[in-house]
Amino acid sequence: MTELLSDTARKTVLEPLYKTGWQLAQDRDAICKTFEFKDFVEAFSWMTRAALWAEKWNHHPEWFNVYKTVQVTLSTHDVGGLSALDAKLARKLDSL
Numbered sequence: 001m002t003e004l005l006s007d008t009a010r011k012t013v014l015e016p017l018y019k020t021g022w023q024l025a026q027d028r029d030a031i032c033k034t035f036e037f038k039d040f041v042e043a044f045s046w047m048t049r050a051a052l053w054a055e056k057w058n059h060h061p062e063w064f065n066v067y068k069t070v071q072v073t074l075s076t077h078d079v080g081g082l083s084a085l086d087a088k089l090a091r092k093l094d095s096l
């Protein structure tokens, strides 16, 4: 069952992500990070790998790509905010 992160979970789960450059969104309950790559091919191949994980986990990023930059926002639409799935996907995106 997907549910909103509790206050305690927010501390333990989000804290390590802040260290890798994720930030809370200003306007909604979401986390975001801008990824920079060498060029468009690197950016798009990363997006392709990320997309396969997203599809496998049925949890999809909101993202915006221009050339070698990908701005990613993660939130769980089904619950209207951050859930453990967002942290899980964020960790995967960092590792790809």
Ligand code: H2B
Pocket: 058, 059, 060, 061, 074, 075, 076, 077, 078, 079
């Ligand atoms: N992705 C994200 N980020 N949040 C969701 O709530 C979500 C999703 N829900 N991907 C899934 C698909 C849902 O809409 C479908 C119907 O399973």
